[in-house]
Amino acid sequence: MKKLYKHQTTDIFAYVLEEQRALVIENIFGEPLEIPVYSVFFNYFPAGQGLKIVAVDETPADVMDLFFQVLREVTGQHYQYRLGQVLTVELAGQILHSETVNLERQAPKTLLIATRNEGKTREFKAMFSQLGYAIKNLNDFPDLPEVAETGMTFEENARLKAETISELTGEMVLADDSGLMVDVLGGLPGVWSARFAGEQATDAANNAKLLHELASTAISPEKRKAKFHTTLVVAAPEKASLVVEGEWPGTIATISRGDDGFGYDPLFVDEETGRTAAQMTLAQKNQVSHRARALQNLMKQWPEWLKQ
Numbered sequence: 001m002k003k004l005y006k007h008q009t010t011d012i013f014a015y016v017l018e019e020q021r022a023l024v025i026e027n028i029f030g031e032p033l034e035i036p037v038y039s040v041f042f043n044y045f046p047a048g049q050g051l052k053i054v055a056v057d058e059t060p061a062d063v064m065d066l067f068f069q070v071l072r073e074v075t076g077q078h079y080q081y082r083l084g085q086v087l088t089v090e091l092a093g094q095i096l097h098s099e100t101v102n103l104e105r106q107a108p109k110t111l112l113i114a115t116r117n118e119g120k121t122r123e124f125k126a127m128f129s130q131l132g133y134a135i136k137n138l139n140d141f142p143d144l145p146e147v148a149e150t151g152m153t154f155e156e157n158a159r160l161k162a163e164t165i166s167e168l169t170g171e172m173v174l175a176d177d178s179g180l181m182v183d184v185l186g187g188l189p190g191v192w193s194a195r196f197a198g199e200q201a202t203d204a205a206n207n208a209k210l211l212h213e214l215a216s217t218a219i220s221p222e223k224r225k226a227k228f229h230t231t232l233v234v235a236a237p238e239k240a241s242l243v244v245e246g247e248w249p250g251t252i253a254t255i256s257r258g259d260d261g262f263g264y265d266p267l268f269v270d271e272e273t274g275r276t277a278a279q280m281t282l283a284q285k286n287q288v289s290h291r292a293r294a295l296q297n298l299m300k301q302w303p304e305w306l307k308q
């Protein structure tokens with residue numbers, strides 16, 4: 001039997017391999033999750049010799065939730081647990097087991113993002129922390145060189161950033177090349193989004209330039225249609241890079257609104273909610289943004305790609 005169980009709120013999965021008497025709990029990449037609490041599994045799986053646990057994790061409560069979901073279904077009994085400093089397990093209202101547990105977190109896996117943009121990095125940190133990854137960016141490695149974005153497309157630039165830094169460090173590296181594309185400007189500022197108002201331009205200067213460009217050409221909201229675009233490239237030694245994209249449709253406001261986010265966020269109005277990206281919390285933006293959509297596409301392909 002191999003039935004998939006999914007955690008309600010976290011992207012982790014479990015299945016029972018009956019022939020091997022094993023319960024496997026994995027993250028979205030198919031990587032086993034580990035939990036530093038063993039005895040309960042060996043002692044209280046009902047069929048005699050107990051169940052072998054492949055799983056151990058940095059988020060013990062989620063893994064435990066999933067474990068008990070499987071246990072309840074496999075045994076038809078009402079198992080419950082409380083997890084604090086002490087783990088208590090109940091069956092039909094009776095305490096079966098109690099142990100002091102060590103919930104020290106394992107050192108998280110680290111992923112290097114080839115960016116110096118702290119706004120992007122904040123978003124990636126939030127998205128990847130759910131998967132047990134810590135994020136570093138190029139500001140953590142002052143000795144690495146600047147990678148010139150000489151490409152004419154998002155993909156060329158994202159490849160340049162990811163592949164150059166991967167070659168120099170020997171690590172798996174993710175790069176993001178992104179930008180705002182405004183219909184009435186023929187897709188500009190596009191790959192020039194970071195430098196729209198000139199090399200080293202500030203966000204404020206780029207936003208002012210955008211409003212200036214649109215003031216004469218696009219008065220009606222319909223004419224101010226735009227989208228954010230992200231191309232992500234993951235590069236690793238000896239591998240062909242993985243490339244995915246994501247887009248977020250919206251319009252350009254006539255005045256800045258909101259204090260969150262970075263770049264063009266105060267001017268970019270989300271089609272669905274009418275709020276600017278800078279009026280959204282980090283979590284709200286990470287549900288709908290171009291970067292979030294690109295990351296969803298990445299997650300669909302990454303597990304397969306990692307195995308290659």
Ligand SMILES: O=P(O)(O)OP(=O)(O)OP(=O)(O)OC[C@H]1O[C@@H](n2cnc3c(O)ncnc32)[C@H](O)[C@@H]1O
Nearest residue numbers: 115116117176177178179180193194262263264265
């Ligand atoms: O190249 P790195 O070091 O990653 O950082 P960068 O800021 O130069 O990044 P890009 O070359 O990808 O340029 C993207 C620009 O597009 C804009 N941009 C991208 N994503 C954005 C977002 O989610 N919100 C607002 N503006 C964004 C912003 O002005 C960025 O500077």
Ligand SMILES: [Mg+2]
Nearest residue numbers: 117149177194
């Ligand atoms: Mg750049």
